Amino acid sequence: IPHFFHSGIEMAQFLKGVEKDRMIVVVGNGNLSETLNLQARFALEKLGSSMVHVLRGMDTWAFIGQVGSTTLSLYEIMKSPTGKDSTTEPAVLNQCVPSQLDDTEDLGKEHLEFCSKRKDKYGEYCKLTWQRPTQLPEKPLLTNTFPIAIIAGDRAWYLWQVLASLYSAPGFILSNLIVFQDGHSPETFEVARQFGVRLIAYPEANSKHSEQADRIAMHYKRSLDTLWEMYPEQEYVIVLEDDLIVAPDFFDYFHQIVPVLRADTSLFSASSWNDNGFPHSSIDSTMIYRTDFFPGLGWLLSKKWWLQIVEPTWPTYCMGRHWDWNLRAALKERGLDTLYPDVSRSYYIGNLGANADPKVFWRYFQERRMTRD
Numbered sequence: 001i002p003h004f005f006h007s008g009i010e011m012a013q014f015l016k017g018v019e020k021d022r023m024i025v026v027v028g029n030g031n032l033s034e035t036l037n038l039q040a041r042f043a044l045e046k047l048g049s050s051m052v053h054v055l056r057g058m059d060t061w062a063f064i065g066q067v068g069s070t071t072l073s074l075y076e077i078m079k080s081p082t083g084k085d086s087t088t089e090p091a092v093l094n095q096c097v098p099s100q101l102d103d104t105e106d107l108g109k110e111h112l113e114f115c116s117k118r119k120d121k122y123g124e125y126c127k128l129t130w131q132r133p134t135q136l137p138e139k140p141l142l143t144n145t146f147p148i149a150i151i152a153g154d155r156a157w158y159l160w161q162v163l164a165s166l167y168s169a170p171g172f173i174l175s176n177l178i179v180f181q182d183g184h185s186p187e188t189f190e191v192a193r194q195f196g197v198r199l200i201a202y203p204e205a206n207s208k209h210s211e212q213a214d215r216i217a218m219h220y221k222r223s224l225d226t227l228w229e230m231y232p233e234q235e236y237v238i239v240l241e242d243d244l245i246v247a248p249d250f251f252d253y254f255h256q257i258v259p260v261l262r263a264d265t266s267l268f269s270a271s272s273w274n275d276n277g278f279p280h281s282s283i284d285s286t287m288i289y290r291t292d293f294f295p296g297l298g299w300l301l302s303k304k305w306w307l308q309i310v311e312p313t314w315p316t317y318c319m320g321r322h323w324d325w326n327l328r329a330a331l332k333e334r335g336l337d338t339l340y341p342d343v344s345r346s347y348y349i350g351n352l353g354a355n356a357d358p359k360v361f362w363r364y365f366q367e368r369r370m371t372r373d
Contacts, residue, residue, distance in 0.1 A: 008040030048073030171251035243350030272298035
């Protein structure tokens with residue numbers, strides 16, 4: 001039965017009343033992004049959309065989702081304007097759709113098919129007989145209330161390890177996690193779908209500069225823009241990358257440190273990473289340091305500093321420099337420090353990537369200490 005909506009409020013109200021297991025087909029063009037308010041976008045994301053939050057301008061879009069689905073939909077396409085005349089190709093879906101989009105048996109078959117082609121890269125992942133991980137029971141004092149952003153590219157062989165570590169960390173809530181993907185990576189999409197996590201897929205970042213650093217900085221910026229649009233009332237968000245495993249006490253660490261950040265206006269953030277966290281020098285898991293050199297690698301960002309420093313200065317610095325260098329320059333100018341632990345609460349596994357060097361990784365990053373309980 002076709003329905004036509006003139007506002008996102010109408011669409012959201014309609015979707016709220018649709019019964020479980022019903023298929024929803026959505027198509028739109030023209031100024032669709034202006035019609036879809038945040039309430040409608042959340043409702044469509046809940047049906048399995050990975051693109052609804054990035055629809056802009058004259059994009060065309062087609063999507064098939066299911067009420068009650070707990071995984072990403074495979075049936076979605078978006079087209080953006082090309083050329084100076086801003087014309088946009090139609091978004092066309094021509095696929096057979098099963099009656100259940102997140103059928104456990106189908107997910108198992110997808111896992112086997114995925115691994116039949118990629119065992120060399122996903123050895124440990126493919127040794128598993130697939131079953132979606134189960135969250136640990138919630139503990140009120142440890143439960144994480146902050147949204148978590150994983151800034152991701154085309155490195156799903158790392159992403160699955162990061163997701164597995166999050167599932168194992170007390171306090172983790174699946175609905176708080178969003179993976180922000182740069183470009184279309186079928187492997188990244190498949191791993192996110194298998195783990196049941198939310199994913200927002202952007203068109204691949206482009207820059208007038210050719211440097212990889214610019215593309216990464218652009219993807220970081222648009223991901224954080226979207227995150228704050230989705231959670232305007234949140235005080236803090238956690239920022240991760242797709243090559244950072246988290247410690248069991250990762251969330252406990254951040255929740256204990258938030259009161260210090262609130263009380264001390266000379267502090268910008270808290271990081272989970274110690275740049276000097278080697279086994280011979282990293283001993284006391286209760287000790288916290290402060291530094292004027294922003295470590296990154298798993299950090300807490302406040303709405304206050306996002307609005308006052310990060311968001312306004314980001315475009316100014318984006319000239320072929322790495323995003324964290326840009327941020328460090330801004331923090332130095334304002335005399336702001338970052339807290340970090342003696343024993344890291346994250347572990348870097350990225351020996352392959354845009355800015356990774358395997359030789360440097362094996363020499364400086366492999367032997368790092370992280371809390372284990």
